[in-house]
Amino acid sequence: MINRxxxxxxxxxxxxxxxxxxxxxxxxCGKSTIFEMLREELLRRGIGEDQIICKRYTEMDIPENITAKQMYDELTAAMAGKGHCYLLLDEIQEITGWEKAVNSLLESADADIYVTGSNSKLMSSEISTYLT
Known part of the structure; x- marks a missing residue:
């Protein structure tokens, strides 16, 4: 990986x-690589590896029809007892209704949230309205 x-x-x-x-x-275009660089930066800052939760929603180990609720439950379980966590959620547009889960995490979890996606839906004004 070339550092940018x-x-x-x-x-x-x-x-x-x-x-x-x-x-x-x-x-x-390199979104996942930027996430890897961000992960390395967080580690350099002294953030514990267990506090950085990375999920790529195009991987084969992710169930094909995972729901937003299942995603939310999995992430809250992964954060349990770890204090402030960093969520790096890659290709999140693969999860139908992800916006609701991410909004719930933003409001109720002790987490700093980052998402990537290649779907134009991520850029829609409806998403920014929903997440604010």
Missing amino acids: PDYIAAIEPFIDKPLVKILAGIRR
Whole structure:
């Protein structure tokens, strides 16, 4: 992986801010790589590995028809007892209704949330309205 400090510098002002950070772009443009760089930056800052929860929703170990509720339950279970966590949720558009789950996490969990997706739905004004 080639380190791209400008990308982390662009994200840095938003780390630990109470809003969902969305990285959207076309397929294969490097969103997942930026997540890996962000994970490394968090580790450099002393964040424990167990507090950084990374999920890629295109992996084969994710059930094909996982619901937003199942995603929410899985993430809250993964965060249990760990204090402040960082959620890096890659290709989240694969989960129908993900917006509701992420909004619930934003409101009730002690988490800093980052999502990626390549679907134009992630850029719709409805999403930003729903998540605010």
